[in-house]
Every structure is written in C-alpha cells, then in structure tokens.
Amino acid sequence: MLWLGIRCLDLPLAALAADPAPDYPLAVVERQRICACNAAAAAAGVAAAQPVASALALCPALDTLPRDPRREMTALAALGMACHNFTPRVALRPPAALLLEIGGSLKLFGGPDAIFAKLRAMLDLHHLPAALGAAGSPAAALLLTHADRDPLDYLDRHGGIRRQAFAELLDGLPLGALDCPQALRETLAQAGLRTLGALFELPGKTLGRRxxxxxxxxxxxxxxxxxxxxxxxxxxxxxxxxxxxxLGVEAAEMLLFPARRLLQELGGYLRARQLCCGSLHWRLTLEDGTVTELPLRLSHPRSDLQHLLELTRLGFAGLLLPAPVTALGLDCRDLHPPASPQPDLLVALGPAADVHTLQTLCDRLGARLGPEAIRRPLACDEHLPERAGILAPSGPAGHSEPTLPQAQRPLWLLESPQPLMVHDCQPCLAGNPLVLESGPERIEGDWWRTPASRDYYQARSSHGRRCWVYWDRRSGAWFLHGLFG
Incomplete structure (x- = not known):
C-alpha cells in the first residue's frame, strides 16, 4: 500500500482569486493577519502571519480579500473529485490536504514517474501549487509534504520505498510539521526536542505519560x-x-481551458461512481447577469474526457457571446451505468462497420448543428406498422424499447398504404396479379378510436418484386404497405 499526500500551498488564495495569476499584489486576510499572498505581494515584502497594517506599510497597493473557508472546502472537494481519475481511494484532510492510495494504480499508469507527472499536470490545470509526499501510512505521507523533497527521491521505479533514504528524511523533519496542537509542539520544543527522529527515540510509555x-x-x-x-x-x-x-472572457475559444478543468473533475466523478453521462449542460454567466445555456446531448452515454472535450469545443465554436463571460458552470444529471455491448443493426454491415465511430460522428454533428438535427429510428409500442416506429432525437433511450415482432418486415414501408386493384379475387400491382407466398399475419389495433383489422401477406409480382400487402377485413379491400429489398 502506498499513500500519496497532497498539501495545497496557497489554497486560501486560489479559492478566492478569480484570476489565477494577477499581476497586482493580492493577499488573503484572516483576523487582521495575512493568510496567503501572491508572488507580486511577496516581492514587495508581504509574508504569511504578518499583520495587515505592516503589510500595507510595505505595499500600499496591496489588495486584500477576507478568507472564505467554505470556498476553500469547495475547491478542495473539486480537486479530490478530479483525483478519482487516478485512484478510487481519495480522502480529504482539511483545511488544505488530500490523501490518495496510489499503490494499486502504479501498474495501470506505468509506474510512479508517469502517475506523478499526470498528477502534477492536473494540479497545474487547477492552478494549485502543492507539495507531495509518499509513504506506506497516511500520516507519514502527509508529514513528508513538509520535507521539500520529490517523492521520486525515495521511491524506486516500482513504487517501493527506499528504506534508508525514507528513514533519514522522516527522522529529520522538524516537529513544527506534526499535526498536533501548537501548545504541544511548544512543550516538546521546551524539552529540547527538535526533530521527529528525536521523538522516535523516546520510550513509548514515557511519551504517553508525559x-x-x-x-x-x-x-x-x-x-x-x-x-x-x-x-x-x-x-x-x-x-x-x-x-x-x-476578468470577463470575450471569446468562446478561451473558455476551453476552464472547460477542460471542469470536464476533468467530471471524469473523476464518473469514474468513481462507475457511471457514464448522457448529456452535458454548460452554463455561461455573462457580465450583464444573464445566463446562456448550451446543452450537448450524446447519442450513447460516454465517459471519456477527450470525446467530451471535443464536443464542448464544437459547441463553443457556434456561440455568439453578446457580453463577456464571468463564470462557467457544468451540470450533469443525465447519468447511466455503463452499457454492456449489445447486438446492433450496424454490426450486420460487416467488419468494417465501426459502431463506436458512428456514435462519435453523431455526437459531433449534434454539437455542431444542434441536438435536434440528429434523429434515430425508435420502435414504439404500437400494433399498426405505420405507427410502430418514429424518428426520435438522438440520445440515450429514456425507456426500454418494445419487443420486435418475429415475422419478417419490409425495409421500405410506404408513408401510407396504397389501394390495389383486384382481378379474379387476386390483388394486382400495376395490372399484374400478385402471388401470395406467405401469410396471413393478422394485426389488429386502435379499437378505441378507428378500429383496424388486417391480414398481412408476403406477395411476389410477375416481375419478381416482393411486396407486403394486406387485406382489410372490415372493408374487404387490398392495400400495398411495403416493399422488400
């Protein structure tokens, strides 16, 4: 088991600063003291734990924001949601840390080098500088985030811990890194204890008693x-x-970077819950307070980030923004369990028919042209053939489709049945008598409005054309309803 500790260094500032890298001095204040500051403020001499008055004396242009623990917790939870892309075991350690059990994910990602590189890319996407620590226990992993060392320095290429380097690093940690009350740390310092190694050397019973x-x-x-x-x-x-x-974002293309961050959080959410999304709902809050909504519907539930990002890019490309965008939101309520592969009509086209590629094409066309531009045939729970199928909007089915009839059906169904002439009690098509090859198949329905009672036959003309005809039992007339391929 290998635990990874992530300690966010400037979470109070990152949770409040709408601009990830402002060029003006900015600091977060709590109880009239500086809690965190950006690089511009630090260059002017502002530091954490400094009184606000002293900070303003050093930097009169300093802009201050009150600390908001609620927004910090929201940002930490969003980061934890994105961490589910790497492991199913994620724990929050407020106020600014997370724990990930990555031992079971090392082989999947190709070793510690690869997984740490992806984790750091995710942290950069969230604009969160962070310190990392890895150990066999969660408490030690959090402690090592204070060591100012790369975990790869004491991990081998398989993720195992180099015991000597690990022990030296852990023993050398100052007691100020311990997760215990400040009064206890001061008491330990007064006793002459400075490092964690010195604390480990004391007998356990003595420590517990004192x-x-x-x-x-x-x-x-x-x-x-x-x-x-x-x-x-x-x-x-x-x-x-x-x-x-x-600052307001004026071009829709510039929204792709924050959209990628939101989609990465959604990807972790879907992976943790083992679900797929059937649609995305983007909300763009404009500078004048109005909200522009962009729904994107998928032909089949999906969860892969690149596909969702491509659909978002196509959807944003068609937006005309009347005002700058001040906030971007993403909702996903259309959640589905992963569907097991099912037989599909397209599979019968041969090995070259790639159903996944066709679904991707439908999703991209829907994102570019609008969700109503893509339709798919859908069976309905109706007995009469002309009402048994509709063209429904593309998207995950909201209900189970009815069982299809066992009898053979023509590929081409006429828009409305065409009456046939009768000669010597035989239906005729274009003056040529039809030979009834199979049937009848009796279909009845609509008894509550216009009752229908039909006997359907498969017939063949003198030219070899196969037809689907029926005899109306109520009127005694013959009709052509479809043609076989």
Missing amino acids: YGRDLLQYLQRIQGRRPDPQPPLVLPPEFRHTLEFG
Whole structure:
C-alpha cells in the first residue's frame, strides 16, 4: 500500500482569486493577519502571519480579500473529485490536504514517474501549487509534504520505498510539521526536542505519560504500527460545479481551458461512481447577469474526457457571446451505468462497420448543428406498422424499447398504404396479379378510436418484386404497405 499526500500551498488564495495569476499584489486576510499572498505581494515584502497594517506599510497597493473557508472546502472537494481519475481511494484532510492510495494504480499508469507527472499536470490545470509526499501510512505521507523533497527521491521505479533514504528524511523533519496542537509542539520544543527522529527515540510509555496518549497513537500511525483508516470523499448524487473569472472572457475559444478543468473533475466523478453521462449542460454567466445555456446531448452515454472535450469545443465554436463571460458552470444529471455491448443493426454491415465511430460522428454533428438535427429510428409500442416506429432525437433511450415482432418486415414501408386493384379475387400491382407466398399475419389495433383489422401477406409480382400487402377485413379491400429489398 502506498499513500500519496497532497498539501495545497496557497489554497486560501486560489479559492478566492478569480484570476489565477494577477499581476497586482493580492493577499488573503484572516483576523487582521495575512493568510496567503501572491508572488507580486511577496516581492514587495508581504509574508504569511504578518499583520495587515505592516503589510500595507510595505505595499500600499496591496489588495486584500477576507478568507472564505467554505470556498476553500469547495475547491478542495473539486480537486479530490478530479483525483478519482487516478485512484478510487481519495480522502480529504482539511483545511488544505488530500490523501490518495496510489499503490494499486502504479501498474495501470506505468509506474510512479508517469502517475506523478499526470498528477502534477492536473494540479497545474487547477492552478494549485502543492507539495507531495509518499509513504506506506497516511500520516507519514502527509508529514513528508513538509520535507521539500520529490517523492521520486525515495521511491524506486516500482513504487517501493527506499528504506534508508525514507528513514533519514522522516527522522529529520522538524516537529513544527506534526499535526498536533501548537501548545504541544511548544512543550516538546521546551524539552529540547527538535526533530521527529528525536521523538522516535523516546520510550513509548514515557511519551504517553508525559504528553498524552493522543501523541503516542499519532506517532504509531506515522510508523505504520497502528491502523489509520481514512474516510473516503463522499460524492454528490449529481455533478454541478462553477468556475468564476476575474476578468470577463470575450471569446468562446478561451473558455476551453476552464472547460477542460471542469470536464476533468467530471471524469473523476464518473469514474468513481462507475457511471457514464448522457448529456452535458454548460452554463455561461455573462457580465450583464444573464445566463446562456448550451446543452450537448450524446447519442450513447460516454465517459471519456477527450470525446467530451471535443464536443464542448464544437459547441463553443457556434456561440455568439453578446457580453463577456464571468463564470462557467457544468451540470450533469443525465447519468447511466455503463452499457454492456449489445447486438446492433450496424454490426450486420460487416467488419468494417465501426459502431463506436458512428456514435462519435453523431455526437459531433449534434454539437455542431444542434441536438435536434440528429434523429434515430425508435420502435414504439404500437400494433399498426405505420405507427410502430418514429424518428426520435438522438440520445440515450429514456425507456426500454418494445419487443420486435418475429415475422419478417419490409425495409421500405410506404408513408401510407396504397389501394390495389383486384382481378379474379387476386390483388394486382400495376395490372399484374400478385402471388401470395406467405401469410396471413393478422394485426389488429386502435379499437378505441378507428378500429383496424388486417391480414398481412408476403406477395411476389410477375416481375419478381416482393411486396407486403394486406387485406382489410372490415372493408374487404387490398392495400400495398411495403416493399422488400
């Protein structure tokens, strides 16, 4: 088991700053002290834990924002949702950390080098600088985020821990990194203890008697000698997230970068819940307060990020924005379990028929032309053939389709049945008598409005054309209803 700790370094600032990299000095304030600041403020001498008055004296142009723990928790949960792309075991450690069990994912991603590279790319996409730490226990992984070392320095190429390098790094950590009350850390410092290694050398009974059982159990969890279960991140029943921008976005193409971030969070959400989405619903909040909605419907439920991003790009390409966009939101309520492969009519076309490619084409056409431009044939629960099929909007079926009849049906059904002439009690097509080859198949229906009672036959003309005809039992007339291929 290998746990990865992720500690977000500037979460208070990232949760509030709509612009990820403002060029003006900006800081977050809590209880009249600086909580976090950006690079421009740090260059002017502003630092964390500094009084606001001192910070303003150093940087009069400093812009301050009050800390918002609720938005920090929302940003941390969104990051945790995106982390489900790498592992199903994700736990939040407020106020600014996450834990991921990645031991079972190393082989899938090709080793620790590959998975760390993808994780760092995800953090860059969220504009969150973070420190990483890896260990066999969750508590040690979080502690090592304070070591200022790359986890690859003490992991081998298979994800195993190099014990000597790991032990030296863990023993050298300052006690200020411990997740315990500040008063306890000060007490330990007064006793002359400076590093975690010095604390490990003391007898356990002495530690428990002098500093409490909680510290002893915490050290045992760090060393992996005590169970440390982590409560998993609880996902909502539906996906809904919004990103706000500092400056209005005037071009729809510029929305693709934040859209990719939202889709990555959606991908982690879908993977964690083992679901697929049948549609995307984008919400663009304009500078004047109005909301432009862009629904994108899929022909079949999907969950792959690249396909969803391509549909979003095509949908955004057709947008005309009357005002700059100040917020971008994504809703996904149309969720479906992954469908097992089912027989399809298109498979009968031969091995060259790629159903997945055709579905992708339908999705792209729908995103470009609008969802109503793509239709698909759908069977209805009706007895009369002319009402047994409709052209429905492309998208996941909202109900189970009825069982199809066992009798053979023509490929071409006339829009309305055509009357046939009768000669010597035989129906005729274009003056030529038809030979009834099979039948009858009796179909009755619509007894509550216009009752119908028909006997259907497969017939063949003198020219060899196969037809689908019926005899109306109520009127005694013959009709042509379809042609076989």
